[in-house]
Amino acid sequence: xxxxxxxxxxxxxxxxxxxxxxxxxxxxxxxxxxxxxxxxxxxxxxxxxxxxxxxxxxxxxxxxxxxxxxxxxxxxxxxxxxxxxxxxxxxxxxxxx
Amino acid sequence: xxxxxxxxxxxxxxxxxxxxxxxxxxxxxxxxxxxxxxxxxxxxxxxxxxxxxxxxxxxxxxxxxxxxxxxxxxxxxxxxxxxxxxxxxxxxxxxxxxxxxxxxxxxxxxxxxxxxxxxxxxxxxxxxxxxxxxxxxxxxxxxxxxxxxxxxxxxxxxxxxxxxxxxxxxxxxxxxxxxxxxxxxxxxxxxxxxxxxxxxxxxxxxxxxxxxxxxxxxxxxxxxxxxxxxxxxxxxxxxxxxxxxxxxxxxxxxxxxxxxxxxxxxxxxxxxxxxxxxxxxxxxxxxxxxxxxxxxxxxxxxxxxxxxxxxxxxxxxxxxxxx
Numbered sequence: 001x002x003x004x005x006x007x008x009x010x011x012x013x014x015x016x017x018x019x020x021x022x023x024x025x026x027x028x029x030x031x032x033x034x035x036x037x038x039x040x041x042x043x044x045x046x047x048x049x050x051x052x053x054x055x056x057x058x059x060x061x062x063x064x065x066x067x068x069x070x071x072x073x074x075x076x077x078x079x080x081x082x083x084x085x086x087x088x089x090x091x092x093x094x095x096x097x
Numbered sequence: 098x099x100x101x102x103x104x105x106x107x108x109x110x111x112x113x114x115x116x117x118x119x120x121x122x123x124x125x126x127x128x129x130x131x132x133x134x135x136x137x138x139x140x141x142x143x144x145x146x147x148x149x150x151x152x153x154x155x156x157x158x159x160x161x162x163x164x165x166x167x168x169x170x171x172x173x174x175x176x177x178x179x180x181x182x183x184x185x186x187x188x189x190x191x192x193x194x195x196x197x198x199x200x201x202x203x204x205x206x207x208x209x210x211x212x213x214x215x216x217x218x219x220x221x222x223x224x225x226x227x228x229x230x231x232x233x234x235x236x237x238x239x240x241x242x243x244x245x246x247x248x249x250x251x252x253x254x255x256x257x258x259x260x261x262x263x264x265x266x267x268x269x270x271x272x273x274x275x276x277x278x279x280x281x282x283x284x285x286x287x288x289x290x291x292x293x294x295x296x297x298x299x300x301x302x303x304x305x306x307x308x309x310x311x312x313x314x315x316x317x318x319x320x321x322x323x324x325x326x327x328x329x330x331x332x333x334x335x336x337x338x339x340x341x342x343x344x345x346x347x348x349x350x351x352x353x354x355x356x357x358x359x360x361x362x363x364x365x366x367x368x369x370x371x372x373x374x375x376x377x378x379x380x381x382x383x384x385x386x387x388x389x390x391x392x393x394x395x396x397x398x399x400x401x402x403x404x405x406x407x408x409x410x411x412x413x414x415x416x417x418x419x420x
Contacts, residue, residue: 015124016131033155034125039163042121064124 014063015041041066049075100147101129108157117164129154175268180275183350186261187282187343193254194342198335200250205331207243208380209324211236212397215387216320233388264349271350283347293340300333323397330404368411379403 013021019032044050049072052064068076109122129150136146214236217223224232263269271279304326311322348354379399386396 014131015128016135019128019132020135031153033153033159034128035155035157035159037128038121038125039159042160042163063127064120 014065018066044072047075048072098130098133101133101150102126104151104154105129112161121160121164125154175270176263177272178264178269178275178350179272180278183271183275183279186264186350187346189257189261190342190346193257194339196250196254197342198338200247200254201338202331202335203243203247203250205327205334207240207247208400209327209331210243211240211383212327212400213321213324214239215397219391220317236387237384265356267352267356276351279347279350283344283351283353286343286347290340290344293336297333297336297340300329300336304329304333320395320397323401327400368414371410372407375403375407 015034015037019034019037022030022032041050041052045052045066048069050066050068052066054062054064105122105126109118112118132153133146133150136149137143141149214223218232218236224235227235307325307329308319308322311325312319345355348356383396383399386392390396
């Protein structure tokens with residue numbers, strides 16, 4: 001979930017754009033499936049971490065845009081911290097090998 | 098792009114059309130469209146672009162859980178029917194079609210023998226040394242043996258076909274591979290069907306000739322034409338039943354013609370009920386007239402008259418039902 005929140009941190013974006021950025025940031029290492037992406041959207045939106053609204057900007061087609069909420073930002077920081085802690089915790093075991 | 102839209106439509110076909118589901122579908126479509134256009138812009142071919150978009154779509158069940166819907170939406174309540182099931186059913190149908198055809202032929206033969214022996218007794222050519230009731234019984238013995246044999250063939254066929262009863266109501270789903278194979282088989286059966294029905298119709302049209310031929314030998318001989326007529330009709334009916342049943346089996350499997358909707362079943366039922374009442378009644382009347390009035394030689398007229406009336410009735414009834 002960290003990856004998606006990273007994308008959402010500062011910008012308003014829409015489905016394809018987000019999946020494209022995930023792909024780019026991971027250098028094609030992770031291609032998110034449409035169904036995975038939209039079930040994550042649904043989950044985050046239900047939890048109030050993101051909000052969606054429809055609008056049309058480029059190409060004239062109406063799209064659903066997503067924007068992170070304040071609650072989402074807090075949650076994101078919390079998760080980043082958690083991740084950092086887990087990493088620190090596991091690091092010694094990885095180095096031992 | 099149409100491929101992608103129809104792919105999505107198929108995935109969503111079984112889902113409830115709630116606002117939320119439809120909105121989700123629109124979003125997925127927009128996202129897939131974006132991806133498709135981006136790939137095309139990168140110079141990918143149509144097929145490559147569609148291929149990547151669909152392969153990167155994922156699994157619809159994942160979304161279902163999120164929407165609070167069952168992961169596998171409404172499993173088909175229809176019984177699956179494979180090609181090998183269909184082959185077995187057609188083999189059983191062919192076998193029972195012959196048995197039923199023979200059964201009907203035997204029943205008509207029974208009536209024919211009844212009339213023939215009745216005539217011979219009437220004209221004093223048979224059973225001279227028997228009493229009044231003995232003469233009656235003489236005609237009855239082959240009649241009952243033939244009818245009983247015919248009826249047991251019906252019962253046996255009915256038992257063989259019993260496991261396939263559900264095909265009548267169309268509550269089954271034919272495997273896609275079976276559909277094309279059966280369509281081909283049905284197509285190649287069509288000429289044999291046409292020929293079989295043509296032979297049957299020709300025999301029916303020619304059958305009254307038997308009456309004329311016998312009437313040439315004198316007024317009292319004309320009665321002998323009736324058993325011959327019945328035997329010819331029996332052969333014709335065998336053709337109708339054999340080819341008709343096989344054709345019907347294909348229609349049942351492919352849900353065509355009479356099985357395309359459910360009206361036919363009712364028509365069949367009404368005609369069946371009428372037939373099941375009227376024919377035994379006619380036979381009973383014939384027997385009654387024979388035993389009490391000794392009219393073995395003349396009462397047979399019931400059968401051809403009823404045959405024509407019944408034919409007209411079922412034709413009109415089917416005609417009215419269709420309108």
